[in-house]
Amino acid sequence: MTLNSIRYRKIFYAISLLGVILSVSAISFWGLRLGIDFQGGTLMEIHFSKEISKEDIYNNVSSVAESVLVQPGNDNVFIVRYLAGDETINEKVREKLTEMDAENKIIRTDFFGSSVSKELTRKAIEATIVAIFLVAIFIAIAFRKVSRPLSSWQYGVGAMIALMHDIIITIGVFAILGEFYAIEVGIPFIAAILTILGYSVNDTIVVYDRIRENLLRHGMKESFENIINRSINETVARSINTSMTVLVVLFAIILLGGTSIQSFALALFIGVFAGTYSSIFVASALLVTSYHFQKKYTK
Amino acid sequence: MRYGRKIRFQVAGIVLLALISGVISYPKIVVFIDPVYQKVNQLKVSLGLDLQGGVHLEYVADVNSVPEDQREDAINSAQAVIERRVNAFGVGEPLIQTSRSGEERRIIVELPGVKDIEDAKKLIKETPTLEFREERADDDPDLVQTLTMVNGMSLENAKKGLERALAGEDFAQLASELSQDPGSKEDGGNLDFQKKGAFVPEFDIILFDENNPVGIVHPNIVESSFGYHIIKIEERRGEGEEREVRSRHILFAKMQKNMVPELQYKETGLTGRYLESASIDFGNQYAMGDPRIVLHFDEEGSKLFKEITERNLGKTLAIFIDKEKVTAPTVQSIIPDGVAEITGQYTLEEAQSLKSRLNEGALPVPLQLVGQQSIEASLGQEDLNKSLKAGFFGVLAVIIYMVVYYRFFGVIAGVALIMYTTMLIAIFKLSSFPGWDWPITLTLSGIAGFILSIGMAVDANVLIFERIKEELRNGKYIESAIREGFRRAWPSIRDGNLSTLLTCVILIWMGTGFVQGFALILFLGVSFSMFTAIGIVQTMVKALPMQFLDRHLWLIARIKRSKNKK
Numbered sequence: 091m092t093l094n095s096i097r098y099r100k101i102f103y104a105i106s107l108l109g110v111i112l113s114v115s116a117i118s119f120w121g122l123r124l125g126i127d128f129q130g131g132t133l134m135e136i137h138f139s140k141e142i143s144k145e146d147i148y149n150n151v152s153s154v155a156e157s158v159l160v161q162p163g164n165d166n167v168f169i170v171r172y173l174a175g176d177e178t179i180n181e182k183v184r185e186k187l188t189e190m191d192a193e194n195k196i197i198r199t200d201f202f203g204s205s206v207s208k209e210l211t212r213k214a215i216e217a218t219i220v221a222i223f224l225v226a227i228f229i230a231i232a233f234r235k236v237s238r239p240l241s242s243w244q245y246g247v248g249a250m251i252a253l254m255h256d257i258i259i260t261i262g263v264f265a266i267l268g269e270f271y272a273i274e275v276g277i278p279f280i281a282a283i284l285t286i287l288g289y290s291v292n293d294t295i296v297v298y299d300r301i302r303e304n305l306l307r308h309g310m311k312e313s314f315e316n317i318i319n320r321s322i323n324e325t326v327a328r329s330i331n332t333s334m335t336v337l338v339v340l341f342a343i344i345l346l347g348g349t350s351i352q353s354f355a356l357a358l359f360i361g362v363f364a365g366t367y368s369s370i371f372v373a374s375a376l377l378v379t380s381y382h383f384q385k386k387y388t389k
Numbered sequence: 390m391r392y393g394r395k396i397r398f399q400v401a402g403i404v405l406l407a408l409i410s411g412v413i414s415y416p417k418i419v420v421f422i423d424p425v426y427q428k429v430n431q432l433k434v435s436l437g438l439d440l441q442g443g444v445h446l447e448y449v450a451d452v453n454s455v456p457e458d459q460r461e462d463a464i465n466s467a468q469a470v471i472e473r474r475v476n477a478f479g480v481g482e483p484l485i486q487t488s489r490s491g492e493e494r495r496i497i498v499e500l501p502g503v504k505d506i507e508d509a510k511k512l513i514k515e516t517p518t519l520e521f522r523e524e525r526a527d528d529d530p531d532l533v534q535t536l537t538m539v540n541g542m543s544l545e546n547a548k549k550g551l552e553r554a555l556a557g558e559d560f561a562q563l564a565s566e567l568s569q570d571p572g573s574k575e576d577g578g579n580l581d582f583q584k585k586g587a588f589v590p591e592f593d594i595i596l597f598d599e600n601n602p603v604g605i606v607h608p609n610i611v612e613s614s615f616g617y618h619i620i621k622i623e624e625r626r627g628e629g630e631e632r633e634v635r636s637r638h639i640l641f642a643k644m645q646k647n648m649v650p651e652l653q654y655k656e657t658g659l660t661g662r663y664l665e666s667a668s669i670d671f672g673n674q675y676a677m678g679d680p681r682i683v684l685h686f687d688e689e690g691s692k693l694f695k696e697i698t699e700r701n702l703g704k705t706l707a708i709f710i711d712k713e714k715v716t717a718p719t720v721q722s723i724i725p726d727g728v729a730e731i732t733g734q735y736t737l738e739e740a741q742s743l744k745s746r747l748n749e750g751a752l753p754v755p756l757q758l759v760g761q762q763s764i765e766a767s768l769g770q771e772d773l774n775k776s777l778k779a780g781f782f783g784v785l786a787v788i789i790y791m792v793v794y795y796r797f798f799g800v801i802a803g804v805a806l807i808m809y810t811t812m813l814i815a816i817f818k819l820s821s822f823p824g825w826d827w828p829i830t831l832t833l834s835g836i837a838g839f840i841l842s843i844g845m846a847v848d849a850n851v852l853i854f855e856r857i858k859e860e861l862r863n864g865k866y867i868e869s870a871i872r873e874g875f876r877r878a879w880p881s882i883r884d885g886n887l888s889t890l891l892t893c894v895i896l897i898w899m900g901t902g903f904v905q906g907f908a909l910i911l912f913l914g915v916s917f918s919m920f921t922a923i924g925i926v927q928t929m930v931k932a933l934p935m936q937f938l939d940r941h942l943w944l945i946a947r948i949k950r951s952k953n954k955k
Contacts, residue, residue, distance in 0.1 A: 177758045198768075199506060203759030206447060209490055210901055217899035221892050228891055232884045278834065281896065281904040285841070285911070288892035292885040296852065299881040328855045335790060335851075336844030339783035343840055346779035349772075351837045358841065 093326060096319040099375035106255055106372050109364075113262020116269075122261065123268030125276030128211050130204035131157070132174040134183070138166040139193035150190055154182040167197070175204035214280040221284055225291050226250055232295065233302065239314060244380050249294045252373035256290045256364040257283055263360050278354040286361030289336075293329060293369040300325045301374065314381050318374050326370060333366040399928040407808050414814035432818040437832030437906060440773045442766025443501035444509050448756040450494045464494050467756070471498060471513055496756065506763050513756070519661035520709040521694070521729075522654035523701050525646065532652055539644045547610050547617035547641040554606045560621050560637055569616065570640035578637035582624075585632065589613045595620055596634045616643040650714040654707040657697050663690025667744045669737075680740035682731040691727025698723045715743070776836040783840050784810060787847055795854050797944040801929050802850040809846050809921045813839065813914065834907035842914020845889065849922030852878040852885075858946050867942075868935045875927055882919065889915050 095102060126133050132155075144160050147168055151158045155172035162168055174180055180201055187194050202210070229249050233242040260283065267273040300321040308317055340362065343355035412419050416429040438445055450467055452460045464487050475483045475498070484499040503509050525532050550567050554560055561577025568574040585597050591613040595601060607620040619639040627633045646652050665685045686694055697706065698720050707717040708731055716731055735743065788806060792799035820827035857874030865873065893915065896908030938944060 196506070197765060198763050199761060200763070201758075201761040203447075205449060205493070206760040213899055213901060217895055217904075220899060221895045224891055224895065225888060228888055232887075277901065277903050278907075281834065281900070281907045284892050284896055284904075285889075285907075288889035289845075291888040292848075295884045295888060296881045299884055303877070303880075324859065325855075328851050331790075331794060331851045331855075332844075332848040335787045335847045336841065338786045338790060339780075339840050339844045342779045342783040342786060343776070343837065346782065347772075347776050347837075351772075351776065351833055354834070354837055 093323055094319060095322055095371050096315050096375055096378055099371070099378065102371035102375060106368065109259050109262070110255060113258050113265070116262045116265040117258075120265050120269040122265055122275045123272065125274040126171065126200060126207070127202050127276040128207055128214075129173060130175050130202055130207040132172055132180055132183070132199060132201045134170045134187075134196060135163075135198040136168050136170065136187060137195040137197055138168070138191045139195075140191055141166060142168075142190060144168070146190065147187075150186045151183055154186055155179050174201060177201070177203070210277060214277065218280070218284060218287075221287055222250070222253070225253070225287065229291065229295070233298065235302070240377060240381060240384070244377065245298055248373050248376040248380065249291055249298070251376055252294050252365075252368040253287060253290045255368045255372060256286055256361050259364045260286060260357055260361040264357065267356075273353055273356075278351070279357055282354050282357035282361065285358060286365060289358075289362055290365035290368065293333075293365050294373040296328065297322060297325050297369050297374050301377070315378055318378055322370060322374050329366055329370055333362055336362050396928065396932050400932050403808075403925055403928055407811070410808070410812040410815035413818050414811040433821050434814070434817040435821050435830045436769075436773070437830045437835070438499050438501055438762075438769075439764050439833045440769045440831065441501050442764050442769040443499065444503045444506050445760075445762045446498040446500075446510065446513065446758065447760035448496045448498070448513075449759050450496055451755045451757065452494050460494065464496070468496060471496065474512055475500065495759075502766065504766075506761070510758065510761075519664060521657050521659040521697060522707045522709055523657050523697060524704045524706075525653060525655045527646065529655065531655070532646060535652060536644055536646070543641045543643060544610070544617055547619065547639075550639055550641065551606075551610055551619050554619055554621070554639070555608065560606065560639075564637060564639045567641070568639045569642040570638070573638065573640075578621075578639050579623075580636050580638060582626065582633040582635045584630075589615065592618060592620070592638075596622060596636055597632070614643070614645075615640060617641040650707065650709075654709070654714070654717070657693070659686075659690060659693045659697060663687050663693065665690075669740050669744050680735050680737050682735075682740055682744055684729040684731065686727035686729070688727075691725070694727055694729060695723060695725045710743075772833055773836075776833065776840070780836065780840045780843070784843055787843060791847060791850070795850075796946065797933075797938070798850075798854045798857070798930070801926060802847060802854070804929070805850065805921045805926045806843065806846060808925060809917055810843070812921075813842075813917060816913065816917075829909065829913075830906070831910075832903070832906040834903045835910040838907040838910035839914060842911050842918060845886075845915060846918030846921065848885070849878070849882045849918060850926055852881050853922065853926065861942065861945070866935075867939045867945075871930055875923075879923075882922065886915050886919055 144162050147170060148158055148160045151160070151170055151172060155174060157171075157173045159171040160168055161171075170183075172179070172183065174183075180199070184196070187196075226246050226249075229246040230242050233245045235242075264273065264275055264279065268275065301318055304317045304321050304324075308320075312320070337359060340355045340359045344352055344359065347355060412425070413429055413432060416426055416432075419429070420426050450464055452463060468485055468487050472483070472485050475485065482501055484497075484501075486497045486499075488495045488497060498513060500509055546567070550563065554563055561579070564578025565574060568578050570578070573579055583596075585593060587593075588596065591611055595607055595611055601607060601622055603622050603625060605621070607622070611618045611620055617640070621637045622634060623637060624635040625632070626635075644652075663686050665687045667685075668683050669680050670683050671680055701720045702723065703720065705717040705719050708715045718731070731743070784806060788799075788803040790799075791802045791806075795802060817829055817831055819825065820829035853874055856878045857870050860870035860873045861867065890912060893908045893912035896904050897912065900908060
């Protein structure tokens with residue numbers, strides 16, 4: 091079985107483009123649902139000793155805090171979320187809750203003051219930028235020996251485009267999940283994005299590595315397109331097998347893992363899936379497109 | 390051709406490694422070698438706060454009022470104060486760290502196992518207390534109210550006790566149960582033979598009134614300065630001057646002002662907040678005296694101190710540290726310059742520790758809570774169990790997948806994967822080895838990184854096996870196919886994993902808590918997986934019976950060999 095992904099590359103481009111366009115529109119239309127770690131806020135899990143209505147809690151907490159969300163659980167347990175920049179708001183909320191039921195028990199409070207969340211956001215953005223930058227340098231160095239017919243920076247750009255494709259799609263899916271399933275994006279999401287970054291590059295590098303090898307071996311005898319197609323076919327089993335094992339473990343976490351890492355694993359799942367697709371159908375095809383482009387406009 | 394002795398040594402090395410890491414990660418397999426089991430079983434994976442439950446608090450220390458060059462000291466002392474308070478609270482293995490982000494100084498407090506967040510917060514925030522207290526007047530309304538209330542309760546109890554005694558309950562037993570007189574309580578309230586004048590007058594009158602019968606409980610409660618007594622006369626003997634009475638009593642003690650420092654002294658408003666520094670001096674400059682602690686107050690404190698000394702001339706002024714009375718010297722003169730001395734029979738060491746406590750306690754770094762997370766222990770345990778289960782099934786699924794797809798090589802990959810897992814667990818456990826203290830703490834995100842690294846650990850194997858299959862398809866014999874496969878797979882493994890390691894380094898370097906935990910474990914995982922793939926899998930594959938496999942290629946893959954063998 092041979093796959094001719096190069097010949098039909100326009101179809102695969104179209105699929106990717108559609109995914110990216112949908113993601114970008116979802117992101118710009120709905121945006122991401124930011125967790126308290128990025129917004130500065132509090133999440134309180136409270137157990138009341140008696141029956142209390144969701145509306146009651148909402149009205150009471152709203153009188154002292156902004157953007158209040160109340161989520162009922164089992165056995166008079168509620169999760170209350172609100173914006174909070176400092177501890178004084180938390181104290182007011184606790185007073186309100188005690189007014190409602192003096193015997194309430196606060197099971198959990200997660201509080202990120204505005205200075206902490208600002209710092210987390212800043213660090214997350216910085217880390218992402220630094221990571222992308224260093225990975226680009228890394229690829230350029232790793233492929234420095236390849237110079238014919240494409241120069242090594244073109245491999246770098248190809249890997250970067252594939253990488254951005256994977257990340258945009260992951261963020262897009264979470265924008266949709268945030269809108270329809272109230273799934274939030276917090277610090278773990280950043281870790282997931284950065285891991286996808288590492289994984290996606292890893293995946294693309296393996297294919298490129300094979301292209302590099304085949305170019306040295308068959309570069310004289312075969313057309314560039316054929317070499318790329320041959321390289322993809324020679325690595326496709328590995329790509330799928332590796333992705334499958336990663337997806338299998340991620341699936342195990344999504345199914346069985348604790349709630350706090352489920353959405354993290356979900357983000358990785360989407361990213362790895364997109365990464366596998368892009369390394370097979372996009373990253374290498376981009377080299378061919380780039381090659382044609384170069385042939386047309388140079389000389 | 391065989392690889393010979395070298396490979397045998399390598400195989401032996403791997404078996405040894407497998408044994409060691411196996412024993413460390415799962416000590417029960419050597420339970421029959423008791424001393425080894427005992428030692429190894431002490432190694433524990435140190436769990437993060439999110440897995441064992443507890444409280445994470447993050448404070449910003451306001452150092453604006455502290456001169457630039459003293460900020461470091463101020464923060465360190467604040468950390469020391471919190472440590473002391475937390476230790477007093479009895480938290481196992483608290484973690485108190487300071488960090489700096491830009492101009493902001495932070496103090497992070499992690500209290501494993503603590504349930505009551507509000508209590509913990511109060512404890513930490515509580516400004517360290519050094520207090521000067523003055524004597525409370527006898528007619529102080531707070532004092533009177535407290536005494537009336539406490540002593541009223543005591544009288545009520547006495548009345549109940551008397552009812553029981555009169556109803557015929559055994560007096561000695563009742564005394565052991567109820568009496569608050571430590572001298573006689575154990576002995577059933579027995580006071581032995583005493584002559585007249587041995588007791589307080591109120592008590593004496595009852596005992597030496599010959600009209601009061603022997604062997605019967607006195608029908609009234611007798612009040613003395615000690616409290617409320619229930620009395621029973623047991624025996625009389627002797628005459629005149631030698632008249633003696635043996636009796637029993639049950640005491641319900643009265644509280645008195647001078648019994649409780651908190652009652653005796655009241656707050657003056659002069660606290661550690663106004664303290665500038667504390668130092669030690671030895672009094673007389675010509676002769677070494679007992680060490681004294683000299684306190685210097687700031688302007689406002691000096692004013693307060695002057696007023697207090699004026700008000701209390703000739704009376705005692707008590708110094709309370711952390712709500713405990715340390716000493717109560719008498720005010721000899723009005724002190725206008727804000728310099729106070731604490732004298733007492735201190736050894737130099739005691740004085741020094743007191744001094745540093747005061748200096749620490751007086752530190753003017755207000756803390757503001759900027760972040761808090763609490764995880765219930767049961768929740769953490771639940772998450773841990775779930776994640777371990779996920780990890781177990783993840784590994785199992787990967788092994789099955791590998792065996793189905795790569796057959797014999799899949800079995801090897803499976804063995805390598807199990808070894809990889811035990812080795813990582815062994816590293817986690819070894820990090821708690823006494824004296825090593827590697828900063829590897831397993832958090833929930835760490836488990837995620839661990840599970841993810843399982844998938845990635847297989848990647849190197851997949852790359853290698855695919856290459857070997859390819860070489861076989863090209864007609865190579867198995868031995869050279871394996872050699873060639875490893876050689877050709879190596880650049881991909883290297884470049885691919887390096888990119889992941891690179892992102893891990895960035896995450897560890899720039900990330901925060903959750904992200905760092907994840908990245909550290911993923912980093913360890915990826916590095917180890919390169920070792921298992923190249924070191925362990927290669928050795929195991931090379932040790933295979935090559936000729937046998939050449940004849941039964943189906944064990945590896947369905948391969949049609951091309952005719953012209955290379």
